[in-house]
Amino acid sequence: MGREKFVTDYREDMRIIRTAPQRVWAVIVAVVLIALPFLLNNGWIPPFNFPWVAWLTVLNLTLTAIIGAAAFNILVGNTGQVSLAHAGLLIFGTIVSGWLGPILGWDFFLILTVTLIAGAGAGLVIALPALRLKGLYLLLATLGIYYFAYFAYKRFLVSQFGFIPIIYGFPTIPEWFPGLNDGDGAFQISNNFRWYWVLMPITALSLLFMSNIVRTSEGRAFAAVKARDTAASLVGVNPVRSKLLVFMVSSAFVTMSGALQSYYLTAREEASYPFQTTLDYAIMIVLGGFSSIIGAVFGAIFFYGAPIWIDWIRQETPILRDIEFLSSYKSEINLAIFGALIVFVLVRSPDGLSGAWVKLKAYFSKWPYSA
């Protein structure tokens, strides 16, 4: 690991996977991603009573959240456009998919495509304040979008569904798809195991798309706009175009992940989108680390995984297990821990988990000379 890799041309420099260790890691990640659901689905009991039963659900939720968090990271981390509109966009995705799916009966995969396009359109509208405002004022301008979207959502729920939640049916794989058959023609994505094989490829493709956009000339324009948009416009970058584009891309993916989440969770109601949703994604990208796609992945895994780990540690530690107080206020204590972690990470290690990971790798690769 200690050897430096020298590159001889730009093409080589811009590869996603550049070095041999990275290739090894990529293979390991791919193998784990493919093997994990089989292990979890076949009731494999791991050591230490680790609660794996709930894990397929957590894994699937994490996959949907990764898309949203990565899209948020492109906007905030790569382009420096601080927007709090993503909760509003999740709501928008829920509205669009709730109208097309349960009411009009469209096909699931068609709906996902439509939400991508609709989300890009919504991104254009949201980008309008970004053309005039910067920083703090942009953040405040986008804060309202959650409230506008939530208002529209309540109206939509009451007018279309009365006071019952939107129920999303199980999506089906079309009949012509080879090898998948439930016996009666349609293949329903009805359990966590099947959902995994839908969500994982969608998430992987979305991440690939987003990390590719960062590598193109548009992506370098994003970075220039982040550094200083006036200077960027002097060297031939069009900041208006970059801002509109990044808002379109980011909003499209967030909207799609909203639709995916709604379908995966099968029911959405008025209480499904509290203001806390806005903060959840902020937690993810802060803890994971801004300005890297991998940070969003770390953040989403941590956000959904940490409550289970904390639970597990409490139940398996002899002294903690007996404290009544801790088990009766589980979610509240988790909330406080998350908040404290955000403050701690931002004050002490601004790069979050992905930064810590890089430091850890550097430590081991330079050992025993590492400080």
Next chain:
Amino acid sequence: MVRFLTLLASGLSLGGVYALVSLGFVLVFKSTRVLNLAMGEFLMVGAYLGFFFISHLGWPFIPALVAVAILMGILGLFVHYRIMRGLVGRPFFAIVLVTIGIAIVIRGVILVVAGPIERARMTALSSRMFDIGGVKIEAFNFIIFGSALLLVGGFYVFFQRSRLGLHMRAVAENLQAASAMGISPDRVYAFAWGISLAMAGVAGVFFGHYAAAIDLNIAAIGIRAAPAAIVGGLDSVKGAIVGGLIVGTLEQVGSGYLGADYRDVIPFLILTIMLYVRPAGLYGSKELIRI
């Protein structure tokens, strides 16, 4: 007309609460350039503390208010010295996120300490009905409105006349020059945080009399007061009271006529319009960077 005047009166007292909260925003923003998005949660802490002193221990109103203000002021000093001081010079988004982190911690701690069950509103202020030409108004509405005017007005005078107010304005205007003249920015920042949170506490005690019940939802008032601070101008004390009253009145009257669904939307509609027309706010200084 009677209905309009009733809504107007309760809108003015809501505006008074908004004015206090946006004064809290302004005090911190003016000197430290930090937008404290945990303002609503600090207000909630004030409301719970007020409930503890007034409804639980049975203290009279004024001592309870002073106690809450002092405790919140100490909390403000803690926030500055333990957390915010290390963040000077960081990108603003990181600092805003730290305040969001503080907000989440407060929500968790309040849930653990006080539990999720809502508390009845406080009753230390008189709720005697005044009947003015058919318009029925509870007495605490006048008290809240009057106290908010008094407090914000007092701070305006403080900023213009006192030595510390002069120091705060100097630090806000030019940090380097002010510190070269022997003003300690650190102390000014600490003072701003202390006073700002004390304002949040006072607003919390007032709002605890006004709100239907005391629970975690009252923290939303902090987010809804952000439009008030913007309308008045984020760095203007005078703007805090004007913005607070405008937003509070429009919200109360508007949602009274259109329906409770519009309550959250109206302040942000005002905010959006304001940011398009005049981003610096009514009284704010026009230093906003544009493309």
